[in-house]
Amino acid sequence: MIKLTNVSKTYETRTGPVTIFSDVNLSVTAGQKVGVLGRNGAGKSTIIRLISGAEMPTSGRVERRMSVSWPLAFGGAFQGALTGLDNLRFISRVYGANAEDxxxxxxxxxxxGTYFREPVRTYSSGMRARLAFAISMVVEFDCFLIDEIVAVGDARFTEKCRHELFEKRGDRAMIIVSHDREFIRQHCEQAAVLTGGHLHQFASVEEAYQFYGEHQQ
Structure with missing residues (x-):
């Protein structure tokens, strides 16, 4: 299970503290697939980063009782001076996986291609995203965090990602952020709406979209 209890996140800015959201509660069990809806800037990606452990909450608790991926297509954790191959070895060692096979x-x-053995700092953002997705598939996570993964690569590469993640790993829990309504409907059983700094969880995707439509500001 993944459980967020009264989680709040505030950032310090030049004009003072800005609270992105407060008192967020969310639970995701093994195999459950939950979409997170909200406008740009509502804090959806921030929630994903908090769940992954990339950031810490200002207050509240994030419990992870199953292994959780980093946000797919996010390459910020790579060491730029290392090659793609060396990053694979390093990340595999961190997660206790055997990299060589x-x-x-x-x-x-x-x-x-040849860039796999070149420093990651020479990669484009798309190349970093493809490497991040590929490496995330070699670690057998219980829950995958998906932040607009449909935007990675061309249509052919997107289909390859879809097959690898949603078909081969269809039994895993997933938390999905996407602006694509059909993508959420296709892959999620439940959804939550982040609006006005608060998260509202619903038993069905359609209920969530109805609430979302009524509360867009």
Whole structure:
């Protein structure tokens, strides 16, 4: 289970503290797929980062009783001076996975060619995203965090990602942020709406979209 209890997040700015959201409560169980809806700037990606552990809440508690991925297509955790191959080895070591039998898969899936053995700092944002997605597939997470993964690569690469994640790992829990309504409807059983600094969780995706439509500001 993943459980957020009274979670708040505030950032310090030049004009003073800005609270993104407060007293957020959310629970996701094994195999459950939950969409998170909200306008740009509402804090959806911030929630994803808090769940992943990339950021800490200002207050409240985030409990992870199953293994959780980093936000898919997010390459911020890479060491720029290391090659894609060395980043694979490093991340695999952190998560207790054997990297050597995964090299062929990551090299082929990411389609980086010779750049796989070049420093990540030379990569474009798309190349970093493809590497991040490929590496995330070699660690068997219980829950995948998906932040607009449909935007990664061209249509052919997107289909390859969809098959690898949603078909081969369809039994895993997922928390999905996307502006694509059909994407959420297709892959999620439940949804939550982040609006006005508060998160509202619903038993069905359609209920969530009805609430979302009524409360857009």
């Amino acid at each position: 995964k090299v062929g898969f990551v090299e082929d899936f990411s389609e980086l």
